Amino acid sequence: MASIKTRNEILQYDLRYHGVRIRESSGLKTNRENKRLCEAKLRKILAEIDIGIFDPVDHFPNSKKLRKIFGVESCDAEVEPSISFETFAEQWFVEKRVEWRYSYMKTIRGTIDKYLIPTFGETPVEEITKAQILEFRVTLAQLAGKSAASTMSPSRINHIMTPLRMIMVEAADRYGFVSPWQNIKPLKEPRVQVEPFSFDEVKQILRRVRQDYRTYYIVRFLTGLRSSEVDGLKWEYVDFDRKQILVREALVQRRMVPTKTDGSMRDIDMNSMVLDALARHKRGAEGCSEYVFASSTGQPYSNRYVTRCIWYPLLKQLGLKARRPYQTRHTAATLWLASGESPEWIARQMGHTTTEMLFRVYSRYVPNLTRQDGSAFEKLLAARFSRSGSERHDFLRDKSLLKTHLNGI
Template structure:
């Protein structure tokens, strides 16, 4: 319900009402007198009646108001949309998200929502999905290449591709639904430079495990010799450790502090335990066996990977004089060790959570030796030979210094 209000500093009256869920306050040149109030009240009553009937035109009452221009532009967009029967990009995004979120993990939903909010809606929100052009898409992508991250670096090709993917999906769905040709057709993803893996050598692995803090030795032993991803090992729970069959069951991962199901069917797998991993988990059972998570903090909560990386991993590498590498390189190390041991590529792919050997050969091609047809035994023998020596007192003392 609107009202007529006096502005204290001037003594002039102004309208105060709501239109299209927005508060509107329009100043007049009339003094606060009973006659003027009655006059403006009659106008306000007429405005509210027209709003109710849907016939109100803001510019007819307040032609010089900035809001009049805004509401007029919105009205023209709506009329244009109705004429061409395609919604605004922002409106269609809401529909698309409501339909798609049921099939996505929470972390992926958060990523897509962030991409829409930060990039796509600001650029295309007020455009009709049926009127977005190929040129506008290419211009938008070119503008992304000029965006700088917090570290003053331009967005990478892979990051730009991840921003463009939801746009391609949205326009493709809109094109099917409203029967127009998607302007995204024929636009290829940017070429992403091939990144080389940086696995650790056996000598480096042995040095790391001999020097790392005792409470993290089991953690990194499992990481180095199973190929588990960070989210998979941080989300590993004791009910997924099968000592009888010597298997780790990968069923879930810790993503943004929450447990979620594995990303793909291939990631849903079981990993064979070599003896070193078996012993490490048996030892870990004594420390955290009463908790849900295999590796956890003192309160029984899962590890926070950024904290572990900054406070344990990077200081350890620096202390040992090793090149700084992300913890994910432990996964690459497992793959290259399996290949060096001559394990069956199909078996390695299953251990890694890949559905085929294609990625294995593409990423680790230079680490592939003359392969044999073994399924874990060769790797087991390699670890026994390389790690049969016990940790010396000198190595134990060195670990306490980190």
């Protein structure tokens, strides 16, 4: 069925000829007048097809795809050579890397070199099909994951597919072909496991951890800082007068970089326990390093070393379930919620722009945060209609009387 469609606010012809789907841009912006012009041209095309005189290249002379399919390469017309996926991917990477943080750039570079170029390298970008992309994804799903007994996770696969999608969409836009990335949705990822520590578990950890790491874990458990934020924390960002930690930088892959997002740049209020611990820590580390938590050489803690040599051995010694150090951030959120702190305040401390994530991720760990059994309304009624003894009891049990009083409010 031939039709006129819109793509990126430009009218596009969509029809089939000799089993080939022709989707070509009209170059006209979407409006009523231009659509009438395109419809008139489409009627002419269909009439030419009916009487056998239709020449695709005559109607779409700038289409390299049609020139190639319908054998125009042999004529004297100049046809630009196709660009391979590898060549375009390298060009795209150079153009985009100025927008990215070093860690993200390194991740994308690794994905291109390890997965994308070996699969699509010499293939012209306009010849890559949706079927090839889906086949590539199936291949990824069969590769080994973090352990030999598992396969690559949906999350990892989605992270590999993302730069492929970006490259193909940009190539299609730049070279005038229709991107094969049509209705390819990301794989469904399981919800992130949030396993915060209880208050008693936090106390056990802080009592038993090595003394030289106690302040480090006090800050992690009671401020909600991300691993990269606490590892890269500098003394210049600890404001003892205002009792705040200023989050301005993070340590990612041994490099100091700006915070993850604009929302991540925030001022965290220090409670008395954090304030006292950092004050003692500063007196013992005066002049040793610009970093709050540093080794004897003045360099910031190695997250890998601390995790493997301090964190997991401590949990094992205490008989606690092994959990990633990032759970200290989740713990701070749940402890704040359980203590009745304002969700808006908690969101600011965590670096979230709204409270949506708090209630979506953490509320199930705080059973009294939101009552769902009607008891809160019952307490409101009891306070609103203050009665004594059995009279109040009978009032709350008698539904007909309750209805009468509610109608009178």
